[in-house]
Amino acid sequence: MTCARLSTIMEMSKKRAGDISKDFQNCHDLIPGLPSELAIECLVRVPYQFQSAMKSVCRSWRSLISDSSFIIERRRCGKAELLLCLVQPLSPPNPASKTVGETLVMDEKGEKKLEDESPRVFGTPRFGLSVYNAAMSTWNRVAFPEQQIPLFCECVALQDAGKILLIGGWDPETLQPVKDVYVLEFAGEGSGRRWRRGSPMTESRSFFACASVGSTKVYVAGGHDDQKNALRSAEVYDVEKDEWSTIAPMTEERDECQGFFMETDLGFCVISGYATESQGRFRSDAESYDLATNSWAKIENIWPFQDTSPRGRIAGDMRGSSRLWCFTDQLPSETKDDSRKCKLDVETIQLPVTGSSVFAGSLGGEVVVMVGGKRESEGEGVMMKMKTEKKIGKWSGHIQIPYGFSTLPFSQSSIYV
Structure with missing residues (x-):
């Protein structure tokens, strides 16, 4: 040289x-x-x-x-590895399969914890936190200090803080909504990829909207309580202060809603959901929260599928954009009025497969869609990727998912390490 x-x-x-x-x-x-x-x-x-x-x-x-x-x-310098973290049901053991990989994680006391490599499933499923390393093409399951993570908990990443949070969900034993918050440290002072308990939410909730905003805060809204009542309430978590604060409630009850943070004037958005009295009939509108005024505003005609939850169907790259993509094997029941200018644009993308269960999420500058169906029951799954830069394009690749990781996740987030 x-x-x-x-x-x-x-x-x-x-x-x-x-x-x-x-x-x-x-x-x-x-x-x-x-x-x-x-x-x-x-x-x-x-x-x-x-x-x-x-x-x-x-x-x-x-x-x-x-x-x-x-x-x-x-x-x-382009050397950070992108991890896709998935909260998913654990597959029952397959005698013919190889042992599932596992990441060793220490709890907040510094004690090493290992998760059972071959979970037994009787009736109520067990949930785990799985990690796909996109750079190394490896799959691992993160050990959890408790017996198992809460069912249907929300997974959200705080990139700048180097943390993954698991929030709310159901208690695995009582099947009741919980206030629990677990924080997985990937970076920062004294980090050993350790779990710690965060301060609990002010209200027990599950199936709620959730999104990280900025470098240290997570907003949650809606979901349902321990009586299965749909909620309007909302709150925000400051991970540095380890404190929750209530914010103004939404204008409508919204159970099984989906949350996003849009880096535009829209802020924290909560899409669809249903009220207590109209369980299973999903709303077509959304609400956006203005952080400056502590107020909510409705956005009409966003979700066209009255019988389908938006959870796991919508994804997108929200950096400086107000576009989201809905992945489905059915056409919208209503035609969108293109003459009406909408602050939030949800574009429907038809999948190349039919009759399959799907889960869509974001992975860096790409959308990833996990597809279930016959292959899943055989212990295999497929994950497809699609670029989101500028305009949505063709599917860029298929990733075979090994046995033990092929069940469709409930929630996901991605983080660079």
């Missing part, structure tokens, strides 16, 4: 490393003999699966990898 080329790399590395915490800018012992800028360039390129072991090398490595800016630097 020429001296000029090395000098250029050094200058670029120094500029990029400037965003890493100041504690490491003058650290000369990250890799002996290398300037800190080049040492950081080397360390951010190590695959995520080895980072836990790297923390045991020395204090400076542990401090660097535990710093929240480390993931930001990995993203900047």
Whole structure:
């Protein structure tokens, strides 16, 4: 390598490393003999699966990898790995299948916990948190410190904080809605990919709308309580303060609704759902929450399928856009009025398969759709990907899902590590 080329790399590395915490800018012992800028360039390129072991090398490595800016630097140089986290029912054991992979996770006391590799299912299904690493094409199940995660809990990511949250759902034993919040640490000071309990919601709820807003907050709204009553109430969680605060209630009760955060003037959006007295008849409208005024506004004629829940059917890349995509094997019951300008655009995309159950979600700049059906009962599933840049395009690839991970998820989120 020429001296000029090395000098250029050094200058670029120094500029990029400037965003890493100041504690490491003058650290000369990250890799002996290398300037800190080049040492950081080397360390951010190590695959995520080895980072836990790297923390045991020395204090400076542990401090660097535990710093929240480390993931930001990995993203900047294109080495961050994208994880798709899925809350899904656990498949019953298959004697002919290989052992399901598993990620070892420590609880908040630092004790190692392992999840049963071969869950037994009797009547009520058990739920687990599965992780697909898009960069490595691997599947793993994250061990949980409790016996099992709450059924039908919401999974939401806070990228800048390096956290995955599991919120609400049903108690696995009583089948009643809960207020519980579990936080999985993927990054940050002292992180060991550990679970901790967050402060509980002010109200027990399940099948509610949920979305992260900004770097530290999660908004929830609607769902139903322990008496199966649809809810209008809404609240917000500040993960840094570990506090919940109530916000203005929605104008309508909305059970089995779907939530999104749109980085436009729409803010937190809650789509469809149904009232207590009209269970199973899904509303066609939505509501958007204005964070500045603490008020809700209705958006008419968004969801055209009266007999179908929007949950698991809608996905999209909301970065600076107000477009969402609905994936279905049926046509809308009503024709959308193109003459009416709508702040929120939900475009219907017909799947290339019919008669199958589906779940759609977002994975970086792509939409992923998991397809169930006959293949699922045989222990296999298919996940299709579609680009969302500019205009929705053709399916870009099919991913075979191994046995143990092929059941359709209830909720999902993705995070860079």
